[in-house]
Amino acid sequence: MLQDSFGRRFYYLRLSVTDICNYRCNYCLPEGIGCGRSLEGEKPLTVDEVATVVRAFASLGTEKVRLTGGEPSLRKDLVPLLEAVRASDRIRRLAITTNGYRLPSQIDDWHRAGLDQINISIDSLDPARFHHITGHDRLDKALSGLERALALGVDAKVNAVLLREYNFSELDNFLAWIRETPVTLRFIELMRTGDNREFFASNHVAGTDIETMLVREGWQQVIRTRDAGPAREYFHPDYAGRIGLITPYSKDFCASCNRLRVSAQGKLHLCLFADQGFDMREMIAAGDSDALAAHIRELIGGKSAGHELHEGFTGATRNLAMLGG
Ligand code: SAM
Numbered sequence: 001m002l003q004d005s006f007g008r009r010f011y012y013l014r015l016s017v018t019d020i021c022n023y024r025c026n027y028c029l030p031e032g033i034g035c036g037r038s039l040e041g042e043k044p045l046t047v048d049e050v051a052t053v054v055r056a057f058a059s060l061g062t063e064k065v066r067l068t069g070g071e072p073s074l075r076k077d078l079v080p081l082l083e084a085v086r087a088s089d090r091i092r093r094l095a096i097t098t099n100g101y102r103l104p105s106q107i108d109d110w111h112r113a114g115l116d117q118i119n120i121s122i123d124s125l126d127p128a129r130f131h132h133i134t135g136h137d138r139l140d141k142a143l144s145g146l147e148r149a150l151a152l153g154v155d156a157k158v159n160a161v162l163l164r165e166y167n168f169s170e171l172d173n174f175l176a177w178i179r180e181t182p183v184t185l186r187f188i189e190l191m192r193t194g195d196n197r198e199f200f201a202s203n204h205v206a207g208t209d210i211e212t213m214l215v216r217e218g219w220q221q222v223i224r225t226r227d228a229g230p231a232r233e234y235f236h237p238d239y240a241g242r243i244g245l246i247t248p249y250s251k252d253f254c255a256s257c258n259r260l261r262v263s264a265q266g267k268l269h270l271c272l273f274a275d276q277g278f279d280m281r282e283m284i285a286a287g288d289s290d291a292l293a294a295h296i297r298e299l300i301g302g303k304s305a306g307h308e309l310h311e312g313f314t315g316a317t318r319n320l321a322m323l324g325g
Pocket of ligand 1: 027028068191
């Protein structure tokens with residue numbers, strides 16, 4: 001089992017399949033990315049390379065893989081990518097994070113390819129505000145895709161980044177929505193990155209304040225599984241849905257870290273906010289998953305105790321699209 005020098009074990013791999021995104025979320029890529037760039041030009045990991053990475057991690061005890069990005073659905077070969085992960089029988093959970101814009105037309109194919117879980121980014125339930133935050137008038141696509149995912153039995157979660165100036169006033173609407181909608185709605189605390197310093201200063205909201213309010217209103221914490229994501233989840237008997245809180249600035253957030261990341265170009269990132277990624281592309285391309293696993297085992301010793309976001313250090317991370325949130 002993959003274990004670092006602080007005794008943390010890594011059951012969960014977040015694998016970016018592209019660093020290109022078609023949205024222009026104001027907290028992430030306000031200028032957009034992708035215009036004039038092609039997926040081919042960036043040479044993301046191929047299907048065979050993804051299969052090698054997954055075999056290596058599976059042999060080290062990884063049980064859950066999430067495909068992320070950029071926007072993973074921009075990959076024309078997303079279904080073969082999903083199948084390549086699914087081919088490893090040690091991977092018990094296959095998940096994806098998406099902005100949802102292709103969901104209505106593609107979720108059936110993803111489900112057939114073996115997808116178990118989907119996280120859809122919906123930062124506002126108000127169409128105009130959604131447009132304002134993301135640069136796209138496509139809330140309807142995300143919501144109808146979500147509905148279809150639920151109908152297919154895919155475990156669906158919704159991600160909403162808490163933004164003081166843009167969606168914080170919507171908290172009651174979000175709560176009213178999950179009273180009837182059986183999804184886990186995860187409020188993510190805005191993280192400071194290299195590119196969003198000013199935006200962060202005016203928009204960061206502490207998720208722990210919301211948590212205190214929830215506990216006061218009778219929400220109870222769900223027990224975590226060992227491959228669970230970073231959210232602390234809460235349920236309430238009057239609500240069909242749950243609430244998750246992702247609070248990277250809270251004390252001890254990193255103590256329960258169980259995940260590692262690989263970039264679309266095959267770099268191992270020991271933390272979302274690490275100073276650098278370790279380039280494994282050559283080794284991945286060689287296709288020897290045993291050698292790759294041995295290399296990853298060596299690198300894991302360099303994982304530090306925690307990120308230094310509190311001190312304002314954001315490592316090499318200019319935005320989360322580079323690596324996947
Ligand atoms: N394109 C996909 C999507 O929209 O979900 C996957 C990539 S996106 C980078 C993954 C998640 O990171 C999204 O839920 C997004 O809202 C979140 N995110 C991006 N930048 C963030 C930031 N600075 N702080 C907190 N969450 C952020």
